[in-house]
Amino acid sequence: MKISKRAIEIQASPIRKLAPYAEAARAKGIRVFHLNIGQPDIETPTEILDVYRHFDKKVLAYGPSQGLHVYRESLVRYYNKHKIPINQDEIIITTAGSEAIIFALLATCNPGDEVIVPEPFYTNYNGFATIAGVTIKPLTTYAEQGFALPSIKEIEELISEKTRAILFSNPGNPTGAVYLKEDLERLAAVAQKYNLYLISDEVYREFVYDGLSHTSILHINGIEDRAILVDSISKRYSACGARVGCFITRNHELYEGVLKFAQARLCPPTIDQLAANAAVSIEDEYFHSVLKEYDKRRNIVYNEVHKIQDVVCVKPQGAFYVIVKLPISDTEDFARWMLEEFSYEQETVMFAPAQGFYATPGMGRDEVRLAYILNEESLKRAMFLFRKGLEEYNYYKKY
Amino acid sequence: MKISKRAIEIQASPIRKLAPYAEAARAKGIRVFHLNIGQPDIETPTEILDVYRHFDKKVLAYGPSQGLHVYRESLVRYYNKHKIPINQDEIIITTAGSEAIIFALLATCNPGDEVIVPEPFYTNYNGFATIAGVTIKPLTTYAEQGFALPSIKEIEELISEKTRAILFSNPGNPTGAVYLKEDLERLAAVAQKYNLYLISDEVYREFVYDGLSHTSILHINGIEDRAILVDSISKRYSACGARVGCFITRNHELYEGVLKFAQARLCPPTIDQLAANAAVSIEDEYFHSVLKEYDKRRNIVYNEVHKIQDVVCVKPQGAFYVIVKLPISDTEDFARWMLEEFSYEQETVMFAPAQGFYATPGMGRDEVRLAYILNEESLKRAMFLFRKGLEEYNYYKKY
Numbered sequence: 169m170k171i172s173k174r175a176i177e178i179q180a181s182p183i184r185k186l187a188p189y190a191e192a193a194r195a196k197g198i199r200v201f202h203l204n205i206g207q208p209d210i211e212t213p214t215e216i217l218d219v220y221r222h223f224d225k226k227v228l229a230y231g232p233s234q235g236l237h238v239y240r241e242s243l244v245r246y247y248n249k250h251k252i253p254i255n256q257d258e259i260i261i262t263t264a265g266s267e268a269i270i271f272a273l274l275a276t277c278n279p280g281d282e283v284i285v286p287e288p289f290y291t292n293y294n295g296f297a298t299i300a301g302v303t304i305k306p307l308t309t310y311a312e313q314g315f316a317l318p319s320i321k322e323i324e325e326l327i328s329e330k331t332r333a334i335l336f337s338n339p340g341n342p343t344g345a346v347y348l349k350e351d352l353e354r355l356a357a358v359a360q361k362y363n364l365y366l367i368s369d370e371v372y373r374e375f376v377y378d379g380l381s382h383t384s385i386l387h388i389n390g391i392e393d394r395a396i397l398v399d400s401i402s403k404r405y406s407a408c409g410a411r412v413g414c415f416i417t418r419n420h421e422l423y424e425g426v427l428k429f430a431q432a433r434l435c436p437p438t439i440d441q442l443a444a445n446a447a448v449s450i451e452d453e454y455f456h457s458v459l460k461e462y463d464k465r466r467n468i469v470y471n472e473v474h475k476i477q478d479v480v481c482v483k484p485q486g487a488f489y490v491i492v493k494l495p496i497s498d499t500e501d502f503a504r505w506m507l508e509e510f511s512y513e514q515e516t517v518m519f520a521p522a523q524g525f526y527a528t529p530g531m532g533r534d535e536v537r538l539a540y541i542l543n544e545e546s547l548k549r550a551m552f553l554f555r556k557g558l559e560e561y562n563y564y565k566k567y
Numbered sequence: 568m569k570i571s572k573r574a575i576e577i578q579a580s581p582i583r584k585l586a587p588y589a590e591a592a593r594a595k596g597i598r599v600f601h602l603n604i605g606q607p608d609i610e611t612p613t614e615i616l617d618v619y620r621h622f623d624k625k626v627l628a629y630g631p632s633q634g635l636h637v638y639r640e641s642l643v644r645y646y647n648k649h650k651i652p653i654n655q656d657e658i659i660i661t662t663a664g665s666e667a668i669i670f671a672l673l674a675t676c677n678p679g680d681e682v683i684v685p686e687p688f689y690t691n692y693n694g695f696a697t698i699a700g701v702t703i704k705p706l707t708t709y710a711e712q713g714f715a716l717p718s719i720k721e722i723e724e725l726i727s728e729k730t731r732a733i734l735f736s737n738p739g740n741p742t743g744a745v746y747l748k749e750d751l752e753r754l755a756a757v758a759q760k761y762n763l764y765l766i767s768d769e770v771y772r773e774f775v776y777d778g779l780s781h782t783s784i785l786h787i788n789g790i791e792d793r794a795i796l797v798d799s800i801s802k803r804y805s806a807c808g809a810r811v812g813c814f815i816t817r818n819h820e821l822y823e824g825v826l827k828f829a830q831a832r833l834c835p836p837t838i839d840q841l842a843a844n845a846a847v848s849i850e851d852e853y854f855h856s857v858l859k860e861y862d863k864r865r866n867i868v869y870n871e872v873h874k875i876q877d878v879v880c881v882k883p884q885g886a887f888y889v890i891v892k893l894p895i896s897d898t899e900d901f902a903r904w905m906l907e908e909f910s911y912e913q914e915t916v917m918f919a920p921a922q923g924f925y926a927t928p929g930m931g932r933d934e935v936r937l938a939y940i941l942n943e944e945s946l947k948r949a950m951f952l953f954r955k956g957l958e959e960y961n962y963y964k965k966y
C-alpha cells in the first residue's frame with residue numbers, strides 16, 4: 169500500500185533523531201541534561217491547575233468552535249493591557265499555537281503558494297507547510313548579526329507571484345532575536361507593497377529582556393487587514409500540555425474563513441480553555457519573577473558559551489533559546505558523539521543541532537540551539553559538560 | 568486582501584445556519600428543544616472527572632506526539648476486550664476523532680485524490696476533505712433501504728484512477744445504520760481489488776441495539792495493511808469536551824507517516840488523555856445502562872415519527888440519530904419556519920435538515936436528522952411539537 173507523497177516528504181522531527189542515543193546513554197547509567205527541548209521546568213501556576221481540580225460540571229460538553237465566550241472575553245482584557253485593542257469576535261481559540269498556524273496557512277494560501285520565513289525558524293513550520301501544501305521560502309539571517317531581520321531588498325528578492333505571506337516568530341525560536349517596532353514596520357511596508365499577509369507567532373511575547381517591551385504585529389497601524397497574530401499559553405504559563413492557543417485577525421473575511429476550518433474540528437478542549445481563562449488573571453508579579461529567573465539563566469548560558477574559543481553568539485533578547493556557532497563543521501555528529509561516546513562523571517548533555525532549523529541546504533551545520541530551561545545549578549553543570557565535551561570532541565577529531 | 572480558495576469553499580456548518588433563528592426564538596421567550604446536535608445529556612462518568620480533580624503534577628507538560636504511553640497501553644486492553652488484537656505502537660492518540668480523520672486523509676491521499684463516502688455522511692467530513700485537498704465521491708444510500716450499504720457494482724462505478732480510500736462511519740452518523748460483518752467484507756473485497764484504504768469511523772461503536780454486536784474494520788482478516796480505525800471518547804463516555812480520539816493502523820509505513828504529522832503539532836492535551844485513560848477501566852455496567860437509556864429514546868422517536876402519515880423511517884440499529892423522510896419538499900424551510908413562525912405553549916423544536924449530510928445536489932431535501940439526546944420526558948414533548956409543527960406547516964403551505 170502506497171502512502172501519500174506528503175506523508176513521505178513531511179519532515180521528521182530533527183530532534184527526535186537523537187532520542188535513541190539519549191535513551192542508550194541513560195541505559196548505560198549516564199545522566200543526560202536536556203538543553204534540546206522547549207519544555208520549561210517552571211511550575212505551572214496554581215491558578216491554572218486549580219481550575220482542573222475544581223471542575224464541577226456534570227457533563228464535559230463541547231464548547232463553541234471559536235472558543236469559550238468567557239475566555240475570549242478575558243483575552244480581550246489581556247491584549248488591551250498590552251495596548252492591543254481587539255474584540256472577542258476577532259479571536260478564535262485553537263488547539264495550541266500549532267493549530268493557529270495551520271489555520272493561518274490554510275486560509276491565506278492556496279496549495280502551491282509560497283510563504284517567506286526568516287531562517288533559522290521553528291522546525292515544525294515545515295510540517296505545517298506540508299499539511300497546508302505551501303512552500304517555505306527561507307530568508308536567511310546570520311549568527312554574526314544576532315539573526316537580525318534582513319533589509320527590504322533581501323526580502324523583495326524572495327517575492328514571487330506565488331508569495332502570499334511572511335511568517336515569523338517574535339521573539340524568535342530558535343534565535344531569541346526580538347524584532348523591534350522598526351523591524352515590524354519594515355515588514356509592514358513590504359506586505360503592503362506586495363499585498364502579503366503577516367503571520368506573527370508571538371508565543372514568547374512575555375519573554376523579552378534588558379528592559380525591552382515587546383511590539384506585537386497588532387501594534388502596527390495600517391495593516392489591519394493583513395496582520396495575523398498567533399499566540400499560545402504553553403510557554404507563557406508553563407502549560408504546554410493544555411494545548412490552548414489562539415488565532416487573531418481584524419480581517420473579518422479571513423476570520424469567517426478560519427472559523428469554518430474551526431467548525432470542522434468542532435472545538436478546542438473545554439476544561440483546558442477554562443484553565444487558560446484563569447491564567448489571564450494571574451498578577452504581573454508572576455511574569456516578573458519568571459522573567460528574572462530566565463534572565464539569570466540566559467546570562468549563565470551566554471557567559472559559559474563565551475568561554476569557548478572562536479564561538480559566535482550575540483546575546484539574544486527574547487524567548488529562552490540561543491543559537492551558538494561553534495568552531496566545528498558538523499554539530500549533528502557532535503551531538504550524537506556527546507550521547508554515544510562522551511561522558512564525564514557519568515553525565516552528559518543533549519542539545520539541538522541547528523541544521524534542522526534551516527531550510528537552505530548546508531546552513532546551520534556549525535550551529536547548535538541551546539534551550540535554557542533548567543534551573544541555575546543544572547544549567548551551570550550542563551554548560552560545563554558542553555564545553556568539556558567540545559574540547560574532547562575537537563581533540564578526538566584531530567587525532 | 569484575498570483569502571484562499573479553500574477558505575471560501577469549505578462548507579460552513581449547515582446546522583449553524585439555523586442558529587440565529589433559534590437565538591431569535593429564545594429572545595421571544597420560546598423554549599427550544601434541541602434535536603439538532605450530537606451533544607449527549609448523559610452525565611460524564613465520575614471516573615473521568617475525578618482525574619481532572621486529582622491532578623497533582625507541578626508542571627502541565629507536553630506528552631509524546633503519539634500520545635501518553637499509559638493511555639495507549641490501556642487502549643490495547645480496551646480493544647483486546649473487543650477481540651481486536653493490536654499493540655500500542657499501532658495507536659496514535661489524536662485531538663478527538665476529527666484530527667484522526669484529517670491525519671488519515673493527509674497520509675493516504677495526495678491533493679486531488681478521491682475518497683468514496685456513503686451518503687448521507689457526517690457533514691464535517693466535507694471540511695476534513697477540504698483541509699486535505701481531497702474530493703469526496705458520494706455513494707448514495709436510501710431511507711427506504713435503511714441506508715444499507717450499496718452493492719459492489721454501485722461502489723465500483725465510483726472508482727477512478729484517483730480513488731485512494733473509502734471513508735465511512737459505522738454505526739453511521741447521521742443514519743444510525745450498522746454495517747454487519749458481510750458489509751465490511753464486501754468493502755474489503757473492493758478495497759483489495761482496487762488497492763484502496765478503508766477508513767472506518769467507529770466513534771459510535773458502543774451504541775448498537777437489538778442485541779447486535781459491533782463489527783470493527785480491524786475484525787476483518789486480510790486487510791491489515793489497508794484498514795484504518797478512527798475512534799474517540801466523545802460519545803462513548805459523554806466527554807465531547809475532552810477532545811481525545813485515536814488513529815489505529817497495522818500498516819507500519821502508514822503509522823510512521825501519520826506520526827510525522829502528529830509530531831508537527833507536538834501532542835494532544837495531556838490531562839484529557841489521563842482522563843480518557845481512567846475511562847478505559849469503567850465497568851461494562853456503565854455501557855449497559857447508557858445503552859438501555861438510548862434504546863428507550865430510540866423507541867420513543869421511532870414510534871412518534873410513525874404517527875406521521877407518509878413518513879419513511881426504517882428503525883436504525885446504532886448511534887443516536889435517525890433520518891426521517893417527510894412528506895414535504897424543503898426541510899430547510901420547515902426547520903426555519905419551526906423556529907421563526909411556529910410555537911405551541913411557548914415551545915418549539917430544532918432539528919437538522921438532512922440536505923447538509925449529502926454531497927449529491929438535491930438529495931435529502933425532504934429529510935431531517937433527529938438526535939435523540941434528550942431525556943424521555945423532553946424527548947416526548949419535542950416529538951409532539953415536531954408532529955404538531957409539521958401538521959401546521961403543511962396546512963400553512965397549502966393555503
